[in-house]
Amino acid sequence: xxxxxxxxxxxxxxxxxxxxxxxxxxxxxxxxxxxxxxxxxxxxxxxxxxxxxxxxxxxxxxxxxxxxxxxxxxxxxxxxxxxxxxxxxxxxxxxxxxxxxxxxxxxxxxxxxxxxxxxxxxxxxxxxxxxxxxxxxxxxxxxxxxxxxxxxxxxxxxxxxxxxxxxxxxxxxxxxxxxxxxxxxxxxxxxxxxxxxxxxxxxxxxxxxxxxxxxxxxxxxxxxxxxxxxxxxxxxxxxxxxxxxxxxxxxxxxxxxxxxxxxxxxxxxxxxxxxxxxxxxxxxxxxxxxxxxxxxxxxxxxxxxxxxxxxxxxxxxxxxxxxxxxxxxxxxxxxxxxxxxxxxxxxxxxxxxxxxxxxxxxxxxxxxxxxxxxxxxxxxxxxxxxxxxxxxxxxxxxxxxxxxxxxxxxxxxxxxxxxxxxxxxxxxxxxxxxxxxxxxxxxxxxxxxxxxxxxxxxxxxxxxxxxxxxxxxxxxxxxxxxxxxxxxxxxxxxxxxxxxxxxxxxxxxxxxxxxxxxxxxxxxxxxxxxxxxxxxxxxxxxxxxxxxxxxxxxxxxxxxxxxxxxxxxxxxxxxxxxxxxxxxxxxxxxxxxxxxxxxxxxxxxxxxxxxxxxxxxxxxxxxxxxxxxxxxxxxxxxxxxxxxxxxxxxxxxxxxxxxxxxxxxxxxxxxxxxxxxxxxxxxxxxxxxxxxxxxxxxxxxxxxxxxxxxxxxxxxxxxxxxxxxxxxxxxxxxxxxxxxxxxxxxxxxxxxxxxxxxxxxxxxxxxxxxxxxxxxxxxxxxxxxxxxxxxxxxxxxxxxxxxxxx
Numbered sequence: 001x002x003x004x005x006x007x008x009x010x011x012x013x014x015x016x017x018x019x020x021x022x023x024x025x026x027x028x029x030x031x032x033x034x035x036x037x038x039x040x041x042x043x044x045x046x047x048x049x050x051x052x053x054x055x056x057x058x059x060x061x062x063x064x065x066x067x068x069x070x071x072x073x074x075x076x077x078x079x080x081x082x083x084x085x086x087x088x089x090x091x092x093x094x095x096x097x098x099x100x101x102x103x104x105x106x107x108x109x110x111x112x113x114x115x116x117x118x119x120x121x122x123x124x125x126x127x128x129x130x131x132x133x134x135x136x137x138x139x140x141x142x143x144x145x146x147x148x149x150x151x152x153x154x155x156x157x158x159x160x161x162x163x164x165x166x167x168x169x170x171x172x173x174x175x176x177x178x179x180x181x182x183x184x185x186x187x188x189x190x191x192x193x194x195x196x197x198x199x200x201x202x203x204x205x206x207x208x209x210x211x212x213x214x215x216x217x218x219x220x221x222x223x224x225x226x227x228x229x230x231x232x233x234x235x236x237x238x239x240x241x242x243x244x245x246x247x248x249x250x251x252x253x254x255x256x257x258x259x260x261x262x263x264x265x266x267x268x269x270x271x272x273x274x275x276x277x278x279x280x281x282x283x284x285x286x287x288x289x290x291x292x293x294x295x296x297x298x299x300x301x302x303x304x305x306x307x308x309x310x311x312x313x314x315x316x317x318x319x320x321x322x323x324x325x326x327x328x329x330x331x332x333x334x335x336x337x338x339x340x341x342x343x344x345x346x347x348x349x350x351x352x353x354x355x356x357x358x359x360x361x362x363x364x365x366x367x368x369x370x371x372x373x374x375x376x377x378x379x380x381x382x383x384x385x386x387x388x389x390x391x392x393x394x395x396x397x398x399x400x401x402x403x404x405x406x407x408x409x410x411x412x413x414x415x416x417x418x419x420x421x422x423x424x425x426x427x428x429x430x431x432x433x434x435x436x437x438x439x440x441x442x443x444x445x446x447x448x449x450x451x452x453x454x455x456x457x458x459x460x461x462x463x464x465x466x467x468x469x470x471x472x473x474x475x476x477x478x479x480x481x482x483x484x485x486x487x488x489x490x491x492x493x494x495x496x497x498x499x500x501x502x503x504x505x506x507x508x509x510x511x512x513x514x515x516x517x518x519x520x521x522x523x524x525x526x527x528x529x530x531x532x533x534x535x536x537x538x539x540x541x542x543x544x545x546x547x548x549x550x551x552x553x554x555x556x557x558x559x560x561x562x563x564x565x566x567x568x569x570x571x572x573x574x575x576x577x578x579x580x581x582x583x584x585x586x587x588x589x590x591x592x593x594x595x596x597x598x599x600x601x602x603x604x605x606x607x608x609x610x611x612x613x614x615x616x617x618x619x620x621x622x623x624x625x626x627x628x629x630x631x632x633x634x635x636x637x638x639x640x641x642x643x644x645x646x647x648x649x650x651x652x653x654x655x656x657x658x659x660x661x662x663x664x665x666x667x668x669x670x671x672x673x674x675x676x677x678x679x680x681x682x683x684x685x686x687x688x689x690x691x692x693x694x695x696x697x698x699x700x701x702x703x704x705x706x707x708x709x710x711x712x713x714x715x716x717x718x719x720x721x722x723x724x725x726x727x728x729x730x731x732x733x734x735x736x737x738x739x740x741x742x743x744x745x746x747x748x749x750x751x752x753x754x755x756x757x758x759x760x761x762x763x764x765x766x767x768x769x770x771x772x773x774x775x776x777x778x779x780x781x782x783x784x785x786x787x788x789x790x791x792x793x794x795x796x797x798x799x800x801x802x803x804x805x806x
Contacts, residue, residue, distance in 0.1 A: 007106035014102025022095025028088030035084065135202040135210045139274065140217025142198020146270050147225040150191035151249055157183035158248040158636075179633040184252045188266070192273040199277025204285035209278055209792075218271055226267040229253075230260045251635075255656075256671055257664030272781070279788055283714045283721070294722070297715060301722035304695065305376055307730045316381045316731075320388055320738035339364075375691040376727065382684025383731025383779050384738065390677045390775040391739030396746070397670045398771070399764030404666070407597045408659055410477035411604070413444075413625030415638040415654045417645070425620035430645060434624065437644050439637045442474030442627035445620075447612040453605065454566040457558030464567065464605050466612025466621075467491075475627040478593060478606070483551065486561050486591020491608045494546045497588050499562045545611045546590030550601035554592050563589050569616070585615055596760070631655065681779050684731065685786035688724050692790035695723065696797075704799040713795040720794045724787025725780065732776040739775075743767050 033039055157178045178186070203209060232238040232246070243250065253262035284290055302308070318327040342364055350357030417424075417434065424430060427445045434443055447466035452459060469488040473479040479488055490497050547565060549557070559565060568584040587607065595601055612618065628637045638652035656663060696703070703716060743765050750762035 009104050009106045011102040011104070014098050018095045018098025018100075018102060020095070021091050021098060025088045025091030025093070025095055028084050028091060030088075032084035032088055129206075132202075132206045132210060132213060135206040136213040136217050138198050138202030138205065138217075139210070139214045139278070140221030142195055142202070142277075143218055143222035143270060143274055144225065145198065146191040146195040146273075147222070147267070149194050150187045150266070150270075151225075151246065153190055154180075154183050154187035154252070155246070155248045157186060177636055179630070179636060180248060180252050181255075181632060183248070188269075191270060195270045195273040196277035196280070199274040199279075200281030200284070201277075203278040203281035204290075207282070207285065209282055214274070214278060218274070222267065222271065226263045229263045233259055254660075255664060256667040257661070258668060261668075261671075272785075275785070276781075283717050285714075291712070291714065294718060297718035298722050300719050301726060304699070304719075305723040305726060306373070307376060307380065307723075307726040312377055312380065313730065313734065316377065316384055317734050317738060319381060320384050320734060321741060375687060375694060379684055379687040379691050379727045380731045380734065382687050383681060383728055383783060384735040386677065386681035386684055387732050387735025387775050387779045388739040388742065389680060390674060390778070391736065391772055392742050392746075393673055393677055394670060394771050394775065395739075395743045395765050395767050396763060397666070397673065398766040398768050401663070401666050401670070402766045403760060403764045404597075405663075407595055407600075408662075409631065409655060410481070411595050411597065411600045412655060412658070413475040414628045414631055414634045415626040415641070415652055416623050416658070417626060417638075417641060417650060417652045418623035419649045420651055421649065423618055423620045423622055424624065427621045427624055430650075431624060433644055434626065434641055437637065437641050439629050439633070440626055440641065441629050442471070444468050444471035444475045444625045445609060445623070446625055447609060447616060447618050447622045449569065449612075449616055452568040453553075453557065454568060455557040455559045455563065458556050460553065460556055460602075462553065462603050462605050464607060464612070466609040466616075467606050468609045472625075475625040477595075478548075481593040481595050482548075483592045483594055486548070486589075486593075488548070488591065490590035491546045491548070491606070494588065494590065495543050497544075497546055497562060497590050499564075499588075544586055544588040545608060547587035548591045548593055548606040549589055550604055551592055551594040552598055552602035553605065554589070556602065559589055561589050561591060565589060567615070583615070626652075678778060678782070681782050685782045688727055688783050688786045689790060691727070692720055692724055692787055693793070696720065696790055696794045700797055703794055703797045707797070708799040716795040716797075717791040720791035721784065721787050724783050724791070728780045728783025731783070732779040735779065736772070736776050740767065740772070 158180050159177065199214075202213070206213070228238070228242075229246075229249075232242055232250075250259055253259035256262060284292055306312075315327065315331060318330075343361075346357050346360045346364070349360060417430070424445070431443055431445070434440055445468055449464055451462060451464045453462050453464075467478075469491050472488070482488065544564065547567070549559065549565075554560065557565065564586055565588075566584055566586050568582050570582050593601070593606075607615075609621070613620075626638070626641065628634050630637075634654035635656065638654045642650055642652045706716065707713075746763055747765040752762055753760055
């Protein structure tokens with residue numbers, strides 16, 4: 001008869017010797033690979049051997065490739081190449097052989113049959129199977145299918161039902177084509193559903209959680225896709241073969257700046273949904289039949305843990321709203337008063353009936369000394385604090401992102417049409433074609449270049465942009481940014497711009513415009529020629545083209561409206577007696593704008609489009625600024641514009657591509673802050689684990705009675721999962737209320753900031769429904785996952801173990 005307990009004997013001499021020899025073999029293989037300079041080729045094969053089937057075949061392929069590359073190396077001596085490889089392989093295999101020989105099972109003890117020989121086996125053990133191939137297929141195939149569904153569905157929705165290279169028809173694309181973020185959201189929901197259903201089917205088939213099957217399925221069938229996508233970002237060959245097919249996937253993944261991080265976060269989410277499906281399938285069908293009823297379990301859990309007590313909820317909400325100290329002081333005072341009143345009542349009762357007074361005193365002590373109630377309150381408060389902090393921080397960061405986006409899109413267009421090389425000499429005709437694209441609501445031509453600007457006070461390098469004042473307001477907010485005293489109309493009518501000395505009292509230190517004196521327009525003064533000392537043309541006759549400066553640039557140049565500035569460009573220089581002469585021209589300040597972005601207010605200047613054409617000798621325009629109806633769909637509309645124009649040599653870039661690094665950094669920062677703040681919820685989940693374990697220890701007798709009455713393991717799991725979920729739901733709702741209240745307080749009352757430093761007067765807040773709801777969902781999911789282990793421990797309690805001491 002074999003022993004019921006597995007006994008393993010370790011021969012440590014073989015184990016340590018085999019480990020040392022295997023290590024020597026690994027070192028020899030590494031030396032051989034290094035000398036053959038074949039790390040790139042070998043690592044790909046060895047990497048696949050860890051995550052897929054055929055480890056031995058992959059190792060042999062790597063060895064053959066190494067031998068082939070070593071043979072090509074003429075300068076490599078045979079001893080330093082092939083022999084290192086052969087010795088390393090033999091040492092590696094021999095070391096593992098010694099390790100296997102050092103681990104043996106002990107021989108079975110020669111014992112006779114026990115008195116229970118031939119009896120019926122315990123039903124749970126009789127129906128046990130150590131491995132289910134169908135469950136492995138459901139788990140692994142479910143994860144792989146979810147990944148493929150995500151990739152294919154997102155590509156299909158983003159490209160308008162086209163999975164080919166064209167991405168849509170040439171006539172402008174289908175009508176149901178979605179913006180990439182929305183397509184990703186829909187595809188992710190479908191993929192999560194596939195992973196959840198696959199996990200539920202697999203666990204229902206096995207009637208247990210089947211963690212070995214889940215581990216093997218995820219590692220062997222789930223990991224290859226994210227690893228392949230990660231390698232695609234680093235291996236040029238994969239980028240050439242797969243990049244154009246997965247361009248929609250890589251675009252959405254790159255929105256946070258690190259596509260690899262996006263791939264692995266999505267993979268973790270799909271695995272999480274698989275785990276939730278596994279647990280749900282076990283709960284629903286773990287007893288051998290599908291049981292979706294929750295009424296009895298919810299009733300027991302609600303009466304047991306008592307999370308939704310008004311005193312607990314109101315006290316926790318007060319702590320979240322007003323801090324810890326004030327509510328605790330009030331709570332301590334109220335409880336002390338209640339205890340004093342109750343003890344006075346018990347004392348009075350004891351004078352009449354001592355037995356009833358003793359029972360009342362015992363109930364008072366039990367109510368005051370309940371550790372489970374205290375742990376429950378701490379768990380609810382911890383989850384609430386995590387959700388509240390997550391909502392507040394993400395809302396504030398969303399406010400900063402929205403404010404920055406408004407300022408960027410107020411100064412720049414939603415999309416830009418240009419050529420890969422050359423200027424748009426035919427831009428009027430192109431604008432007529434672009435106007436026919438649905439979704440384009442504004443367009444304006446422009447010429448941009450880098451120049452130097454010189455005034456009497458300073459010199460600076462700026463970006464000059466030639467604009468059309470009649471159409472620039474349809475794509476940007478530049479007309480609304482103009483400060484009082486200046487106007488874009490001065491660009492088309494430069495004769496309206498008067499020199500500062502004719503405006504009455506302008507200060508060079510002030511970048512703001514000076515209004516004309518109340519007495520009317522002063523008499524024109526005459527300028528004196530500096531050489532002959534005689535009057536020349538009056539100031540009003542010296543008409544110079546106008547230029548619009550940013551407020552910070554005007555302050556740096558010490559210039560106001562009416563001052564003259566000189567634009568110097570190194571392009572288009574002419575040869576003079578002493579060498580090349582930079583092109584320059586004098587302009588008069590026609591207005592000053594203020595966008596709120598220091599980089600724009602200090603580096604951008606605007607002139608008339610015709611003046612830019614003459615100054616830079618450009619025929620036409622450098623590009624066309626576009627404004628679209630839906631900024632989140634600007635990428636697709638830009639592609640529609642290119643298709644309308646016939647494709648190459650025209651190109652279009654949307655605002656997210658132009659400012660990709662900036663917004664990617666903001667999204668990555670928001671993601672990292674969300675992950676960091678979620679640690680608060682994870683800490684609260686630890687309290688939930690401790691709370692539910694304490695409940696299990698306290699209620700072992702009750703659990704045994706329930707199981708003796710016929711409640712299945714799944715029913716016990718439902719009870720304790722319901723208790724953990726109640727804690728998560730209560731904490732999530734309290735955190736949601738307190739977080740929204742604090743966000744509204746910040747938005748309405750405001751937290752003042754220094755505008756000279758932050759360029760915003762108060763802390764911005766933007767409450768996004770999706771991310772706010774996501775914060776609560778994260779809290780509920782974390783508490784659900786934290787309750788699984790204690791619930792499974794409760795379901796493993798045997799009736800005889802819980803009742804044998806009674």
